[in-house]
Amino acid sequence: MAVTAEDVLVALGAEEPDYREAARTLGIESLPHLALLVRDDDEMLASKAASLAAFVGGSQATEVLVAASEHPQLSVRAAVAHGAQRLDPLDAERVLTALLEDSEPSVTGLAIRSAAAVGTAELRARLTEIARSSKSNELLREEARRGLGEA
Amino acid sequence: MAALATFSMSPVTAKGVVDVSWTPNVEIADQSSKASPALASFGRQLHMVHLGNSSNNIWHSWFDGSRWTRNVQIPDQSSKASPALASFGGRLHMVHLGNSSNNIWHSWFDGSRWSANFAAPNQLSKAAPALAAFGSRLHMVHLGNSSNNIWHSTSDGILSTVRIGLKTLVAPTSFSISSALTSMRSLYEPLGFDVQVVDQETLDLPALEILDAGECVLGETTEEQRTLFANRDDLRANDIAIYFVRSTVPAYNGCAAHPAGIPACVVVAGATQWTMAHEVGHVLGLRHVGDSDNLMFRGGTGSITNLPPDIDLGQAVDMGKSQFSAE
Numbered sequence: 001m002a003v004t005a006e007d008v009l010v011a012l013g014a015e016e017p018d019y020r021e022a023a024r025t026l027g028i029e030s031l032p033h034l035a036l037l038v039r040d041d042d043e044m045l046a047s048k049a050a051s052l053a054a055f056v057g058g059s060q061a062t063e064v065l066v067a068a069s070e071h072p073q074l075s076v077r078a079a080v081a082h083g084a085q086r087l088d089p090l091d092a093e094r095v096l097t098a099l100l101e102d103s104e105p106s107v108t109g110l111a112i113r114s115a116a117a118v119g120t121a122e123l124r125a126r127l128t129e130i131a132r133s134s135k136s137n138e139l140l141r142e143e144a145r146r147g148l149g150e151a
Numbered sequence: 152m153a154a155l156a157t158f159s160m161s162p163v164t165a166k167g168v169v170d171v172s173w174t175p176n177v178e179i180a181d182q183s184s185k186a187s188p189a190l191a192s193f194g195r196q197l198h199m200v201h202l203g204n205s206s207n208n209i210w211h212s213w214f215d216g217s218r219w220t221r222n223v224q225i226p227d228q229s230s231k232a233s234p235a236l237a238s239f240g241g242r243l244h245m246v247h248l249g250n251s252s253n254n255i256w257h258s259w260f261d262g263s264r265w266s267a268n269f270a271a272p273n274q275l276s277k278a279a280p281a282l283a284a285f286g287s288r289l290h291m292v293h294l295g296n297s298s299n300n301i302w303h304s305t306s307d308g309i310l311s312t313v314r315i316g317l318k319t320l321v322a323p324t325s326f327s328i329s330s331a332l333t334s335m336r337s338l339y340e341p342l343g344f345d346v347q348v349v350d351q352e353t354l355d356l357p358a359l360e361i362l363d364a365g366e367c368v369l370g371e372t373t374e375e376q377r378t379l380f381a382n383r384d385d386l387r388a389n390d391i392a393i394y395f396v397r398s399t400v401p402a403y404n405g406c407a408a409h410p411a412g413i414p415a416c417v418v419v420a421g422a423t424q425w426t427m428a429h430e431v432g433h434v435l436g437l438r439h440v441g442d443s444d445n446l447m448f449r450g451g452t453g454s455i456t457n458l459p460p461d462i463d464l465g466q467a468v469d470m471g472k473s474q475f476s477a478e
Contacts, residue, residue, distance in 0.1 A: 015422075075402065
């Protein structure tokens with residue numbers, strides 16, 4: 001049976017959504033709905049949609065997360081930055097590249113941790129840049145050094 | 152003696168017994184009890200509780216001045232002896248023995264529903280207790296567990312206390328902490344839980360404002376949750392710490408997963424005014440339910456059909472058993 005928008009909203013309406021279970025039951029058919037929801041002005045709904053997309057995974061979910069990474073609310077971008085580590089490495093790179101330069105240090109910090117967890121050569125190179133750059137704030141440089149195993 | 156004979160405030164029979172005037176007694180329809188009923192005035196009604204005709208279930212009805220309501224069984228409450236009633240503090244209080252034990256149980260009626268009953272600690276009686284309001288306290292007398300000695304104790308009428316600490320990293324945006332507290336009290340207090348704020352502070356912990364809450368599973372916590380929950384300040388071991396954060400990753404309205412022995416939960420800025428009551432409900436042992444009118448509805452507090460949400464008596468009993476609520 002096709003997954004409806006209502007199915008997705010019910011899963012995300014929970015106080016503590018069970019993302020693992022929702023991804024298992026709703027699967028990739030939820031992604032067209034999530035693609036709309038991550039653009040929603042309701043930051044809780046958009047954040048939850050991004051979190052669920054990360055649990056669903058795959059290339060279509062990556063597109064959803066790329067879109068969500070441009071949401072004006074930082075909690076949505078934070079959900080993306082954290083969730084990206086669940087993606088395949090190359091997909092994670094696509095999502096994290098922009099977020100490693102996010103204007104909010106809290107989002108960048110989460111992106112650094114995810115980048116370290118994914119650990120592709122490209123992402124490690126970006127972490128090295130952040131760790132060495134005098135433009136980065138000290139906390140982020142330290143987070144990047146930790147991600148590189150230097151701290 | 153002549154003066155006495157001519158001064159008659161009350162009729163006196165030939166035998167010298169005061170003959171107080173009673174109306175003829177009228178049977179209350181469809182109500183029977185195997186033991187003595189109890190009676191107390193509460194609000195504008197006269198309330199009666201009594202046992203069943205052949206069971207220990209406790210039934211409740213009231214008289215509005217002209218007629219009795221149909222009696223209704225009080226859920227999850229039974230007694231092997233007559234209950235006792237007293238009106239105190241805007242509530243109708245009842246004490247009664249256990250269904251098969253000499254423990255004394257206490258519950259109240261707020262005008263619309265009964266609270267869960269709570270055992271009066273270390274108090275036992277081999278026969279029905281008696282209850283009355285006097286001064287600013289509720290007074291109870293009862294026999295000993297196995298003796299005929301009479302014992303006396305008093306109560307402030309509060310059945311159980313939930314002590315909470317409110318710790319703000321980021322102030323909520325979609326509700327205020329005071330409205331969440333008012334909402335929580337509106338659900339907890341009618342069931343007998345006095346919600347006390349014993350600590351309130353702002354925490355400067357920017358690294359934890361967006362909190363990694365893992366998969367928010369009971370008994371499983373992340374390093375960030377453990378770091379945050381270590382900030383208890385002066386809270387006692389059984390006080391529940393509630394941390395207001397910007398958001399969690401993954402995104403939750405709140406999360407009540409906490410390390411054993413450190414009762415705590417988080418509530419995010421974009422949650423609902425009922426999320427705090429929901430998360431504290433988890434800390435007190437409540438699980439999700441399918442009833443869309445219930446505070447613990449698995450579909451979330453934003454999807455509750457009829458607000459305010461319900462907490463049923465079975466849930467209240469479970470909350471009362473929690474080590475994090477205290478009589």
